[in-house]
Amino acid sequence: MTSRPRIASLIFEVTQRCNHACLHCYNVWQGPQPAGRPYPRGEFDTARTLSLLAKALDECDCPHVTLTGGEPLLRPDLERILDFLQERKVRVTLISNGRLLDDRRVAALVGRGAALFELPLLSHRREMHDELSAAPGAWDAVLKAMTAVRLARGQVVAAFVLTRRNAADLAEALRLAFAFGARGVMINRFNPGGRGRDHLEELLPSVAQVREALATAESASAEYRLPISCSIPIQPCLIDTAAYPHIGFGYCAAGSERAYYALDPLGNLRPCNHSDLILGNLFANSFAELISPEKLSAFTCALPAHCSACERRLECQGGCKAAAQVCSGSLSAEEPFLRQALPAA
Amino acid sequence: MEFSRRDFMKLVGVSVASLALTRCRVSLPVSCYAPLPPPTPVLSDRDRLRNCWLRFGELASTTGSAYEQGEALRRQLSAEHRTLLDGFVQNWELNEAEANLVQEAYDAALYHVWRSNAPITCYEPVMVDYAPVSAQILVQQAQVLDELSGQGGIDPATLEAARAAIEHDLAFYALSDDEVNQLYERILAEWQSQGGATPAFEQIELEVTPDARHATEFILSLFTQR
Numbered sequence: 241m242t243s244r245p246r247i248a249s250l251i252f253e254v255t256q257r258c259n260h261a262c263l264h265c266y267n268v269w270q271g272p273q274p275a276g277r278p279y280p281r282g283e284f285d286t287a288r289t290l291s292l293l294a295k296a297l298d299e300c301d302c303p304h305v306t307l308t309g310g311e312p313l314l315r316p317d318l319e320r321i322l323d324f325l326q327e328r329k330v331r332v333t334l335i336s337n338g339r340l341l342d343d344r345r346v347a348a349l350v351g352r353g354a355a356l357f358e359l360p361l362l363s364h365r366r367e368m369h370d371e372l373s374a375a376p377g378a379w380d381a382v383l384k385a386m387t388a389v390r391l392a393r394g395q396v397v398a399a400f401v402l403t404r405r406n407a408a409d410l411a412e413a414l415r416l417a418f419a420f421g422a423r424g425v426m427i428n429r430f431n432p433g434g435r436g437r438d439h440l441e442e443l444l445p446s447v448a449q450v451r452e453a454l455a456t457a458e459s460a461s462a463e464y465r466l467p468i469s470c471s472i473p474i475q476p477c478l479i480d481t482a483a484y485p486h487i488g489f490g491y492c493a494a495g496s497e498r499a500y501y502a503l504d505p506l507g508n509l510r511p512c513n514h515s516d517l518i519l520g521n522l523f524a525n526s527f528a529e530l531i532s533p534e535k536l537s538a539f540t541c542a543l544p545a546h547c548s549a550c551e552r553r554l555e556c557q558g559g560c561k562a563a564a565q566v567c568s569g570s571l572s573a574e575e576p577f578l579r580q581a582l583p584a585a
Numbered sequence: 586m587e588f589s590r591r592d593f594m595k596l597v598g599v600s601v602a603s604l605a606l607t608r609c610r611v612s613l614p615v616s617c618y619a620p621l622p623p624p625t626p627v628l629s630d631r632d633r634l635r636n637c638w639l640r641f642g643e644l645a646s647t648t649g650s651a652y653e654q655g656e657a658l659r660r661q662l663s664a665e666h667r668t669l670l671d672g673f674v675q676n677w678e679l680n681e682a683e684a685n686l687v688q689e690a691y692d693a694a695l696y697h698v699w700r701s702n703a704p705i706t707c708y709e710p711v712m713v714d715y716a717p718v719s720a721q722i723l724v725q726q727a728q729v730l731d732e733l734s735g736q737g738g739i740d741p742a743t744l745e746a747a748r749a750a751i752e753h754d755l756a757f758y759a760l761s762d763d764e765v766n767q768l769y770e771r772i773l774a775e776w777q778s779q780g781g782a783t784p785a786f787e788q789i790e791l792e793v794t795p796d797a798r799h800a801t802e803f804i805l806s807l808f809t810q811r
Contacts, residue, residue, distance in 0.1 A: 366738060380740050387746040391753065419730040420747055421754075465722060498652065 245528050246301040251502040251513050252293065254321060255283050255310040260337045261374035262360075264401050264443055266433035267310065268516040268566065279516060283505035286317040290324050292507050292522060297328050299527035306500070307354075308335035308513065313345065322352035333358060335399075338385030339378065343392070346385070350394040357389050358426070361398040364412035372406060386420040398422040402453050403430040403443040410453050414460040414468075424467040427457055427487075431472045432576050433514050433566045440567075440576060447478050447581050454484045461486035473559045476552050478581050492557050495540035501531065511539045514562035517571075542571035546582060590797045591689050597801050598690030599697045601808070602641045606698070630672050635807040637666045637691065641698045648702040659699045666691050679803060686800035723755050 256269050265271075269279040284292065296302070305325055312318055313336055325332050334349065335358045341349075359382050362369040369379035386396045398417040400410060410427070417425050429450055430436065430443045445453070454470070461468045469488035474481060481489045493499045494511040502513035507522045509530045517539060519530045529535070544558040558564070563575040574582060628636070640662060648655025670684045679687065730751065734744050793801070 364733075364738075380743065383739060383743050384746070387743060387750055390750040391746065415729055416733060419726050419733055421726060421750060464725065496653075497656065 243528060244299060244301055245531060246497055247501060247531075248302075248498050249304040249306060249500045250296060250300070250302050251306045251308060251500050252296075253309055253502060253504045253513065254289070254307050254312045254318065255315045255505055256281055257283075257314045258310040258337075259314060259339055259375070260311065260378060261435070262337075262401075263372055263374060263435065263439045264403060264430050265435040266431060266514050268434055268510075268514075270434035271437050280504070280506055280508060280518075283315075284507075286320055289317070289321065289505070292503070293321070293324060294328075295522055296503060296527060297330065299522075302330070304331045304333070306333040306335060306358075311337055311339070313340040319348055319352055322349060322354055326353040331355070336385070337373065337375075337378065338382035339375070341381075341385035341388055343388045346388040346392045346394065350389070350392040354394065356395050356397065357385070358397045358399055359385055359389075361386075361400055361413055361417050361422070361425075363406045363409040364416045365409060368406050368409055372401070372403065383416075383420060386422065390421040395423045396421065397424045397426060399426045399428060401428055401430055402445055402450065404445050404449065405443060407445050407449040407453055411456045411460065414457065414464070414466070418460075418464040418466055422466070424469070425457075427453065427468060427470050428472045429453075429470070429474065429577065431514060431560055431563050433516075433563055437567060444576055444580060447577075450474065451479050454479065454481075454487060458484040458486050473556060475556055475559050475578055477550060477556075478578070491555055492559075492561060494561070495531075495533070495536050499531075511536065512562055514560060514566070515539070516562075516566055539571060544572055544574045544578065546574055546578070590686060590794055593793065593797055594686045594690040594800060595693035597804060598692070598694035601638065601690070601804055602694035602698055605639060605808075606641050606645065630669055631807065634666065634669045634673075637662055637669065638694075638804070638807055641694065644695065644698050645702040648699050652703050655699055655703065659695045663688075663692055663695055679799070680796070682796045683800045683803065686797055687803055690800065690804060720755065723751055727751050727755075 253267075256267065258265075258267075269281055273279060283289070293305075297305075307318070307321065309315075312334060315321070322332060332354045333356045334354045338357075338359045341357070341359075360369075360373070361382060362372045363379070366379040369382070370376050373379075386398070389396050398413075398420075400406075400413055400417075402410065406413075414425060429445055432440050432444065436443065454474075457468045457470075460466060467488070468486065469490065470481075471488075471490040473491045474489060476482075481487075492512075494515075500512055502510045502515070503522065504510070508518045509520060509522055509527070510517055511519065519535050522530065533540075539561060542558075542561050542564075543553060544564070547553045547556070547558040550556070559575045559578050561571045561575070563577075564573040565571045567573075567576055573579075644655060644658055644662065647658050667688055670679065670688055673679045674681055674684045727748070730744070730747055733739060
């Protein structure tokens with residue numbers, strides 16, 4: 241009998257459909273696909289979806305599920321999925337672009353235990369947010385959604401995707417997030433993947449831009465007492481993260497209890513939602529089998545050659561291996577943010 | 586509302602941890618002069634168990650600075666606590682069920698402290714806290730919102746809703762004790778008008794099972810040293 245692994249969180253991609261077309265989108269089914277093996281597309285009906293979730297939660301000890309997509313609110317049975325998770329006493333975070341979060345829907349979701357909403361706020365300027373979302377009206381919609389969540393006693397964490405184009409907007413965007421009651425902000429440097437690969441040159445921030453953004457965030461975090469995190473890894477050889485004590489920094493957690501495995505709508509499990517590496521299908525294997533060290537070792541042991549002598553390689557792991565894989569075809573390649581900072585070979 | 590013994594004990598554990606972290610504990614008498622370090626005391630099992638309950642601050646700081654070390658400390662404390670509890674079962678001070686409930690409370694407290702201090706990661710960004718942010722922050726939010734509204738970019742209806750949300754939260758802090766009581770009275774009246782009769786306090790079922798009661802008293806005795 242296999243043991244029941246313990247994980248801090250599970251990401252469930254409830255649908256691959258989306259009503260926005262963000263330039264920076266990392267969804268692995270978007271953008272260029274490997275010839276002959278595109279990422280599987282589709283989703284189950286409600287009953288099969290719930291049986292997939294039930295199997296996942298039966299087979300691992302997991303107190304927290306993040307519902308994402310695509311845009312999860314495009315699933316008409318989202319409330320049913322939340323009912324199920326509430327019955328299982330699982331805490332829920334919902335990642336949405338906010339477009340469909342009107343007062344009625346927010347009340348229904350908060351009432352079903354979706355207490356935390358992660359919503360994008362890409363700029364204080366309507367034009368910039370809408371352009372990056374490739375969706376006119378996105379900015380107005382997300383501000384409305386933030387307010388609706390707050391009035392319903394839910395909580396919002398704003399996600400600012402730091403790109404070359406909106407880096408200069410960070411300070412004002414943080415101010416806006418604070419004024420609209422965000423309880424925290426995630427500043428994630430653009431991490432190429434999915435559709436984002438088509439916009440690499442246009443969006444990938446320089447090291448100097450990220451450094452400047454961190455200084456802005458450090459100051460805003462102190463001024464507004466606003467928790468700010470950078471969860472997409474920032475390599476300490478490029479930027480001394482210790483210089484920003486108010487900001488939380490995350491590194492790849494794959495293989496550890498902190499890992500946030502991603503389960504797609506068809507039951508395929510991946511090391512994280514940025515990775516296109518399918519460990520297997522949960523209907524065909526147990527959770528423990530899929531995340532066994534043998535299955536994960538290719539992912540967890542990969543390290544760019546550049547990092548092999550670094551003292552902090554075990555912590556940093558070279559940055560985001562998923563980005564390295566989807567951009568270069570190799571988990572051990574330098575991911576684009578690191579590669580741009582290295583001297584040309 | 587169903588409320589299991591385990592849920593009750595988890596709340597006890599989290600409450601005790603929260604009080605301990607705010608240094609709300611029975612303090613030992615102190616004098617102006619403490620010139621000599623006291624002799625190293627021989628710790629009883631009860632002292633060692635109490636120490637487990639006094640290490641939440643250490644867990645919080647360790648977790649905040651190094652997530653993995655915090656996780657390791659959490660596991661270590663849980664294991665130490667369980668081992669010590671087993672000694673109390675062997676000495677007949679607790680039965681097995683009561684010891685399990687005390688452990689349940691302790692594990693819930695450890696998880697609460699650990700989770701509240703763990704560096705936020707990609708998809709579990711912050712702990713949900715249902716209380717409004719502080720009044721000072723709300724005032725600051727209102728000021729920033731006013732400044733932003735002067736710039737004219739945000740839809741007026743959305744701005745109004747954002748202001749209403751801040752006022753909604755501020756109202757919580759503006760209430761006097763009398764107003765809070767009036768609020769409760771109004772809510773009760775509304776509830777009764779919808780057909781729900783308010784039970785007398787004596788009629789409210791606040792049943793705590795004997796083992797949960799004993800487990801709770803045991804935890805409290807660790808702090809009060811009685």
